[in-house]
Amino acid sequence: MSTKNNITTLNQLVEITTDADGRARQHALTATVTLGNLIPPTVTFASRGLALVIGDGVDVAAFANQVHVNSVSLGNIDQVADNLVLVCTDDTSPELPEGMAFFYAREAEISGFLGAFDVLITHTMMKQNLANIAKGKPQFDVVIDLSMNGFHPAELPPLGYYAVGRGLVSVADACDALADMTGTFDKPKFFRLDTERCAHSARGLEGCTRCIEACPADALSSVEQAITINPYLCQGMGSCATACPTEAISYALPDPDNTQHFVFQLISQYREQGGKSPVILFYAEASETELAQQLAELPSRVIPVRLEELASVGIDTWFSALAYGASQVVLATSPLLPAKTEAVLVQEVANAVTFLHALNHAEERISITPLASLTQQHLFDDVLLEHEAKLLGTKREKLAQALDLLASNIVMTSTVSAVPNGAPYGRIEIATSDCTLCMGCVAVCPTDALQSMGDRPGMTFREQDCVQCGLCEKACPESVISLVPNYNWDADERQQRQIIHEEPAAECVSCGKPFAPVSMVNMLIEKLRNHSHFQDDAIKRLSMCEDCRVRDIVSDMIDNPDNQMKV
Incomplete structure (x- = not known):
C-alpha cells in the first residue's frame, strides 16, 4: 500500500469517529499546520550503475540468474551484464548466465555510499581495488551484499548498499535497484x-x-x-x-521548535473543542499502515503525531506535552527501528521514568511500546497539568520548565532525586582542600556551567548547565573533581550561579600586588624547592607577580652572568 493511501486511510478513520473526543481530535489534526523547512539543504549522489554482487557462490548464482531473467524481459541484457561484477566468497563454481564473469575473494573491505563505494580485496597478499581490476573504474556505485553477516559494519547500511543476506532488503528490491540506481539523486x-x-x-x-x-x-x-x-x-x-x-x-526536518509548537497547537486545539485527556501517540512515517489498523481499536482521544523518525523528538518534547495537557505520551515502535536508535529511546525513557517517579506519577505516563501491543487498558484518562503558554528556550531549558511546572502541583518528598548512570543531569563535587584553582576545569567546560570569578581566585557553578560530560574531571591535575549525577528539583538553587571554591590571592612579596591563589603558590613552592633552578633566593620568585619575577631574573643576570645558565 502506498504512503498516500495509508494517509487517506488514517484520515478516513479519524473522520468517522464522531464522539466528542473524536470530533475534537479531527478538528485539532485539521486545524494544526505542520511547520517545516520549505527548501531544506541537500546532498547529491551521482551513480553510473556499476554494481557489485557479493556472497556465497550459490546465492550469487541465484541472484545473477534472477537479474538475467529480468534483463531479458526488459531487453537490456547487454547493459546489465556490462555493469555487473560478481564476487564469490567460497569455493563454489557457480553456474552463471552467459556473459557474466566472477571473482573469488574470501575477504573484502567495503566503505562509501551510493555512487562511491570503495571495495578492497586481498590478492597476492596485497589489498587491491576491485572496481579497477574488474572494470577499470575507481569505485562501485551499488553493492548487493548477499552474505549473512555483511561486509559493511554499519547497522543501517548507506544508500546504495543492499544488505539482502541480513534481511534488510528483499531480493526483488535489490534486483530493481540495478535498473533504478543510475543517475543523480538528492537527499536532505x-x-x-x-x-x-x-x-x-x-x-x-x-x-x-x-x-x-x-x-x-x-x-x-x-x-x-x-x-x-x-x-x-x-x-x-x-x-x-x-x-x-x-x-x-x-x-532539521522539521527543527525541534517547530515540532514542539505543533504539539502545543494540537493539544490546545483539541482542548478548545472540548476534548478530554488527550494521549499523544508519536509514530514514525514508516508505521502508517500499522497505525491505521491499530488506531481503530483505541479511544478517540488518542491523537497520532507523525514524525519523520521516532527519535527525532526527545524528552523535552515528551514532558512539554504533559505540561500542555496530555494525559500520556506514547512512542510507538516498529520492527524496522534500528537497535542503536531504540537503545537511545529506551535510555531517554528511563531518564523520564526517574523524573516521573520523583513527581509521584506512574512511569507509563511516558512509554515506549510496539504499536500492536497498545490497548485501551494502557491509557490514562486524567491530565497532570494544562499549561496555557508555549515553553521557550533550548531543549534543556524547556525540559526544566516542564518539570518545574509539573512539580509545582505536588509536594516533593525530596529536592534531589537520583538519575540513571550516564544521564546528562547533575553536579560536581570538589575536594577544595586539595584544589589549587588552576582553572583547568573552567577552561574545558563546554556549557559554562563552571566559570572563574574573575576579580579574585575562585570559581562558580550553575547546576542547570552541567551535562556530566566529564571534561572537568579529566582536566583536573589534582584529581579533586568528581561527577554527581542527580536532578535538583529546587529551581532557584539549580539555576543560580553559586561559588563552589574561592580563596585569598597571594600578594607579591616585591610589590604587594595580588597575582595567584595562595594554594597554587604554596603547591609550586613545595614541588620546586629542591629544583636546581630555585635554590637560595631564587625560590622567592615563586612568590612574585609576573612583572617582578622578570625584573628579578634580569637583575640577577646582570649581577651574576654565570647564573644565566640556570634560567
Whole structure:
C-alpha cells in the first residue's frame, strides 16, 4: 500500500469517529499546520550503475540468474551484464548466465555510499581495488551484499548498499535497484551541527560521545577532536539529536521548535473543542499502515503525531506535552527501528521514568511500546497539568520548565532525586582542600556551567548547565573533581550561579600586588624547592607577580652572568 493511501486511510478513520473526543481530535489534526523547512539543504549522489554482487557462490548464482531473467524481459541484457561484477566468497563454481564473469575473494573491505563505494580485496597478499581490476573504474556505485553477516559494519547500511543476506532488503528490491540506481539523486541534510555547543572534547581531552554511539549508520565520528557528520551516510534516524545533551546536534526536518509548537497547537486545539485527556501517540512515517489498523481499536482521544523518525523528538518534547495537557505520551515502535536508535529511546525513557517517579506519577505516563501491543487498558484518562503558554528556550531549558511546572502541583518528598548512570543531569563535587584553582576545569567546560570569578581566585557553578560530560574531571591535575549525577528539583538553587571554591590571592612579596591563589603558590613552592633552578633566593620568585619575577631574573643576570645558565 502506498504512503498516500495509508494517509487517506488514517484520515478516513479519524473522520468517522464522531464522539466528542473524536470530533475534537479531527478538528485539532485539521486545524494544526505542520511547520517545516520549505527548501531544506541537500546532498547529491551521482551513480553510473556499476554494481557489485557479493556472497556465497550459490546465492550469487541465484541472484545473477534472477537479474538475467529480468534483463531479458526488459531487453537490456547487454547493459546489465556490462555493469555487473560478481564476487564469490567460497569455493563454489557457480553456474552463471552467459556473459557474466566472477571473482573469488574470501575477504573484502567495503566503505562509501551510493555512487562511491570503495571495495578492497586481498590478492597476492596485497589489498587491491576491485572496481579497477574488474572494470577499470575507481569505485562501485551499488553493492548487493548477499552474505549473512555483511561486509559493511554499519547497522543501517548507506544508500546504495543492499544488505539482502541480513534481511534488510528483499531480493526483488535489490534486483530493481540495478535498473533504478543510475543517475543523480538528492537527499536532505537532516541535521544541524553547532560545534561551539559540543561537549565532545576540549584541549585534547575526550568528553561526551553519546551521538557517536547512538548513530546506527556510523555517520558520526571524531575528526581532530571534533564531531563531524558525514551527510552521505546520515539517514536521519534522529537518535544523535535525542542523545545530544547540549543541542549541538539538532534535527532539521522539521527543527525541534517547530515540532514542539505543533504539539502545543494540537493539544490546545483539541482542548478548545472540548476534548478530554488527550494521549499523544508519536509514530514514525514508516508505521502508517500499522497505525491505521491499530488506531481503530483505541479511544478517540488518542491523537497520532507523525514524525519523520521516532527519535527525532526527545524528552523535552515528551514532558512539554504533559505540561500542555496530555494525559500520556506514547512512542510507538516498529520492527524496522534500528537497535542503536531504540537503545537511545529506551535510555531517554528511563531518564523520564526517574523524573516521573520523583513527581509521584506512574512511569507509563511516558512509554515506549510496539504499536500492536497498545490497548485501551494502557491509557490514562486524567491530565497532570494544562499549561496555557508555549515553553521557550533550548531543549534543556524547556525540559526544566516542564518539570518545574509539573512539580509545582505536588509536594516533593525530596529536592534531589537520583538519575540513571550516564544521564546528562547533575553536579560536581570538589575536594577544595586539595584544589589549587588552576582553572583547568573552567577552561574545558563546554556549557559554562563552571566559570572563574574573575576579580579574585575562585570559581562558580550553575547546576542547570552541567551535562556530566566529564571534561572537568579529566582536566583536573589534582584529581579533586568528581561527577554527581542527580536532578535538583529546587529551581532557584539549580539555576543560580553559586561559588563552589574561592580563596585569598597571594600578594607579591616585591610589590604587594595580588597575582595567584595562595594554594597554587604554596603547591609550586613545595614541588620546586629542591629544583636546581630555585635554590637560595631564587625560590622567592615563586612568590612574585609576573612583572617582578622578570625584573628579578634580569637583575640577577646582570649581577651574576654565570647564573644565566640556570634560567
